[in-house]
């Protein structure tokens with residue numbers, strides 16, 4: 562009997578120490594200690610032994626059983642610990658690994674130019690003003706000295722929403738809003754969207770202008786000329802001159818169109834400037850006294866200049882964008898090129 566117990570214990574020791582996972586270990590437990598196990602069967606036979614042998618044998622049975630239990634428990638701890646150690650190794654986070662690249666967007670070329678324009682004018686002492694895209698005829702036309710029969714009011718140019726409600730065709734509306742609200746001295750720019758019913762490679766139904774308005778005592782045309790020159794050189798480079806040509810706008814007198822030296826051929830004449838050596842940038846002029854009178858600003862005391870430049874046009878020239886429609890198609894391959 563004693564030798565039988567020893568051999569059970571020996572095989573239990575051998576087998577339990579070689580078990581590799583919890584599942585096999587549980588099976589082993591039922592094999593050595595379950596109802597049908599050799600050990601349990603021996604326990605069942607205990608009653609048939611002579612009374613004097615029972616205590617000694619019972620004691621040995623229990624010792625063997627407890628020893629096997631102990632072996633099983635120790636092995637279970639060992640297996641769990643080693644599982645934990647491998648999972649620590651295989652599932653560990655390597656904090657020295659480079660991170661996954663974070664996809665970054667880019668600013669739209671118009672936004673880039675818009676910000677640059679604001680920075681330049683702020684550095685020249687201007688403030689930035691805003692006005693609504695949806696306007697009335699008063700701010701878009703009447704107060705800008707544009708009579709009711711002016712062709713610009715025509716439905717073919719202006720998007721009307723209702724009678725007297727329209728999408729502004731120019732940022733000059735903000736001139737009026739600023740002069741309604743503030744007394745001179747005034748020195749603002751106002752970048753924003755404008756809308757006109759036109760659509761081709763150099764015109765989009767929605768486009769962007771930056772307006773400037775300066776009103777004070779003693780403002781004259783040389784101030785306008787000077788600030789335009791400074792701005793053009795800051796945004797396009799020292800070698801780019803600007804010039805003005807006589808023109809007409811209802812709300813400025815005298816009025817002018819602003820050209821810059823062609824950024825491609827520097828005045829020699831090329832396909833970009835149509836051979837003229839110059840590129841059109843926008844309109845300008847001295848605020849018409851009629852406008853001041855309508856807004857109850859003393860036109861004897863104050864004079865002012867205003868200009869409006871195309872932001873999209875500046876972006877196209879700066880970034881050599883050949884077709885205005887590229888700016889508004891939102892093709893990601895196009896936009897990605899403006900990463901900074």
Ligand code: PHE
Pocket residue numbers: 730731732733772810813843844845846867868869870
């Ligand atoms: N608003 C004019 C346009 O859209 C430009 C302009 C602005 C002209 C300010 C004179 C003064 O064409």
